[in-house]
Amino acid sequence: MSEVRLRFPPSPTGYLHIGGARTAIYNWLYARKHNGKLILRIEDTDAERSTEESIKGIIEGLEWLGIDWDEGPYFQTQYADEHVEAARKLLETGKAYKCFCTKEELDAKREAALKAKQDIKYDGTCRNLTPEQVAEKEAAGLPYVIRFKTPHREGVIGYDDKVLGRIEKPWSAMEDFVIVRSNGKPLYLLCNVVDDIRDRITHIIRGQDHMTNTIRQILIYEALGARAPVFAHMPLTLDLKKAKISKRSHGEIVAVQFYRDHGFIPWALVNFLVLLGWSPGTDQEIFSKEELIEAFEIERINKSNSIFNYRKGDPKFFTDPKAININAHYLRTMPIEEIAELARPFFEKAGIWDPAFEGERREWFLKVLDMTRERFHTLVDFTTEGRAWFSDDYEFDPKALKKNVYKHEELREWLPALADILEGTEPWNAENLEQVLRDYAASVDRKPGVIINAMRAVITGQIKGPSMFEVLEVLGKDVCIRRLREKTPKIFEMKE
C-alpha cells in the first residue's frame, strides 16, 4: 500500500484564521494517525493579494499550534512551468481547447441566463472551432483562454466523499470551464490538481466551499492520466449570523494569533477547534495529542456547519465560552513548569518578569502560579488579576474596595494596627496567621471575614483569590506589612 499523503494549501492573503487552522488540524491528524506525511504548500498564485507577511503569519500560526509538517513549505509559483505544461498537454491531446469569446460576450450571456432563470453555463461556442478557424483567430492576434473540454457523456459522474457520502452530477450539467487565463496563467483549479499529482497527495480534506470544484478536478485528474485522491469535505465554521467566517469580515477574533496574544495555550485551542465539527462518539472532550491522533476518524466528521459562538465585549468570555473553558481546564491541570514557560512572555510584556523566577525564586514563582491558576482563564490573567503577586504597582478593583473596605471606616485604623501585630508574628505560616487574624477580629468584635476580605482587597487589589492565610504566607511578612501600612491610607484617600 502506498504512503498516505495530505496537504495543507493556504493562500497567503491574510493571517491564519481558525477555519484554516481547523482544516490544517484535520489533515495533520489524519496524516499522523496513518503514519503519513503532511505537506505544506503555499498557494501564492494570486500574486496581487499574496504577501510575505501573510506567509510568515501562517507558518508562525501553525508552529504555535504545534501542527508540524513533513515537507515544504512549497510555493505554487515555483511550479508555474509545470502548470503551463499540463495545460499544453491537455490542449495537445484534445482534452482542452482555445476559446476566443470575449469577456463582454460572456458577461452578456451570463446575464441573459440569469434573467431567464437558467443555470449559468458556458455555451461551448468555441468548442467546435476548426483548426483553420483557430489559426485564423490566432493570426489576427485575438486573445484566448483555454477551456477544459468536458466529455459529452450520458448519465452521471460522481465520487464518494468521506464525509458527505456519494456525490453525483449529471454529465449534462457540466460546462467547459476555464483552466488558463488569456494572459497565459493557469487557474487554481488546474494548478491545484497538477500540484497534488506531483506531491502524490492521496487524501484531500478541505472545506465544503470547495465541493463544487471537486468534480471538475476529478475530470482534470482523469484527463491528465492520474488517479484522483480521496476527498473529504468538512463543514464550514460560521459566525453567529451563520455567515462563513472570514478574516475580512470578522477581524482579529478569528485569527489564531489573537488567541496566542490573549493567553491561550496552543493545545487548548487545537482541542477546542477539533471538536467544532467532529466528535469521537464518546463523552471524552479533553484529549492529549496522542489520544486525539488515536481517536480521530475522518468518517466521524460532521456534515453540518458549526457556529463559532464568539462573544465580544465580555471580559471573561471574550470568545467562544467553550474555548475559554477548555483553555482554563488546561491552565489548571497542565504541569506547572509548562505553564511557567508559556506564561513567561506575558510577564515580560507586562514588565514584571524577574530573571530570578528561573533562578533562586523559581520555586516561589511556581508556587504562586500553582496557587492562583485555578481561578484564571488565560495566561494573561497572571499578569493582570495576579499582578500584585509580582509587583507593588498594582490596581485596586473598585468593587473590592467598595464591598470589603469602604463599608467599615474603622479599617483605616485596624489594618495598620494589624500590621503592627503581624510584625511580631512568629512563625509566619498559614496556620498561625489564621489564628492571629481570627483573634484580632474577635478583639475588635467583628466577623473574621470583615478583616480577611479587607486585607485581600488591600494586599492583592482583588475581590477574590486564594485563601488569604496562604496568600500572606507566600507573599511574605515584609510585603504584607508594608502594604497594610502604605496602601491603606491611599485607599481611603481614593475614597474622598
Next chain:
RNA sequence: GGUCCCAUCGUCUAGUGGCCUAGGACGUCGGCCUCUCACGCCGAAAACAGGGGUUCGAGUCCCCUUGGGACCGCCA
C-alpha cells in the same frame, strides 16, 4: 435565479428502527463547600423545524414544505 450540501437543547454534540421518558459538554439558574472567588460536588430550565408516508414501532428510512449554508470568476 440555478446547482449542490445540511437540519437534535442558546452553542458544540451523542444517537445508524425498539436500550430515547432523547445522553454528554459549555453557557445559564439554584444549592452544598467557604474568609472571598474559583475548583469540586448536587440539582434545574433547555432540543428531535413542520407535514405526509413506510413500519407492529421513527430523532433514526422515503417524500414534500420550510429554514440555513456553499458555489455559480480569466480569485484561491
